Amino acid sequence: GQNIDQPTEMTATEGAIVQINCTYQTSGFNGLFWYQQHAGEAPTFLSYNVLDGLEEKGRFSSFLSRSKGYSYLLLKELQMKDSASYLCAVIGDYKLSFGAGTTVTVRA
Amino acid sequence: DTGVSQNPRHKITKRGQNVTFRCDPISEHNRLYWYRQTLGQGPEFLTYFQNEAQLEKSRLLSDRFSAERPKGSFSTLEIQRTEQGDSAMYLCASSSPRGFGANVLTFGAGSRLTVL
Numbered sequence: 719g720q721n722i723d724q725p726t727e728m729t730a731t732e733g734a735i736v737q738i739n740c741t742y743q744t745s746g747f748n749g750l751f752w753y754q755q756h757a758g759e760a761p762t763f764l765s766y767n768v769l770d771g772l773e774e775k776g777r778f779s780s781f782l783s784r785s786k787g788y789s790y791l792l793l794k795e796l797q798m799k800d801s802a803s804y805l806c807a808v809i810g811d812y813k814l815s816f817g818a819g820t821t822v823t824v825r826a
Numbered sequence: 827d828t829g830v831s832q833n834p835r836h837k838i839t840k841r842g843q844n845v846t847f848r849c850d851p852i853s854e855h856n857r858l859y860w861y862r863q864t865l866g867q868g869p870e871f872l873t874y875f876q877n878e879a880q881l882e883k884s885r886l887l888s889d890r891f892s893a894e895r896p897k898g899s900f901s902t903l904e905i906q907r908t909e910q911g912d913s914a915m916y917l918c919a920s921s922s923p924r925g926f927g928a929n930v931l932t933f934g935a936g937s938r939l940t941v942l
Contacts, residue, residue: 722868749929760830760917760933761869805868809929813859813882816868 720744722817724806729823730796738791738820740806751814752780752791753805761805765791796824830934832918838940839908846904847937851920858901859931860893861917862886869917875901908941915939 721743730736742750749768753761767773767782767789779792793800803819831850839845851858856877861869872891873883877898887893890908895901905912915938919931 751930760935763930763932766930807868812857812876813871813874814869814931815871818866818868 720808720810720815722806722808722815724804724817724820726818727821727823729825732796732798732824732826734796736793736796736822738793738804738806738822740789740791740817742787742789742806742808742817744787744808744810744815746810747784748809748811750780750782750789751807751809752778752789753807753816755803755805755819757802764804793822798824798826800824830918830920830932832916832934832937834937835935836938836940838942840942841908841910843908844904844906845908845939846902847916847918847939849901849903849918849934851900851918852922852932853899854922855920855932856898856923857921857928858895859919859921860901860903861919861933863915863917863936864913872903872916905939908939910941913939913941 724740752764754764755761765780772781777794782789801824803821805819806817807814833848858875860872863869873893875895878895890906893903915936917936919933921931
């Protein structure tokens with residue numbers, strides 16, 4: 719089975735940086751995903767890490783350490799539109815298993 | 827291609843009634859997934875199709891739930907004798923058959939079910 723843990727809530731100020739941590743224990747591992755989900759909307763793909771290290775994509779970066787079962791999503795230069803839930807997910811053979819999500823609130 | 831389409835977007839029903847949701851995946855995607863999401867939780871896996879074959883069904887899916895993908899294109903999820911605990915957002919997702927995209931799920935907007 720899969721066990722994925724991430725904080726429930728985080729609050730930050732517009733323009734700041736926030737780091738969302740995710741730890742996982744899985745029976746199979748083919749990669750780790752981060753999805754963004756605004757209230758009432760579908761999850762949208764942000765990043766995919768298969769190998770250890772940092773993947774940077776604009777204001778968002780994602781890091782993976784497979785030996786530690788650990789990942790983080792780094793959001794820089796926060797904007798109000800970044801207020802959303804951020805879901806950490808691990809893929810085994812073919813299906814994604816999600817954490818409960820971290821609700822990020824960006825304040826002016 | 828307009829992405830993954832789900833209908834209806836909202837459904838309110840009385841306990842004991844049957845409901846059916848439809849999902850139209852991205853046309854070239856052969857993998858199709860159903861997830862269920864309740865407030866404050868991440869999506870929970872329900873079932874998975876590769877083409878028309880249903881390859882896995884979660885233990886969460888009781889015998890009141892059935893999913894089909896008759897021609898390997900659209901899929902339906904039926905819930906019989908609905909219960910209040912079935913109230914949730916039902917999400918459909920699809921992914922392409924190969925390469926990087928094979929592991930990236932594209933989600934539809936979801937079908938929100940409210941059982942009174």
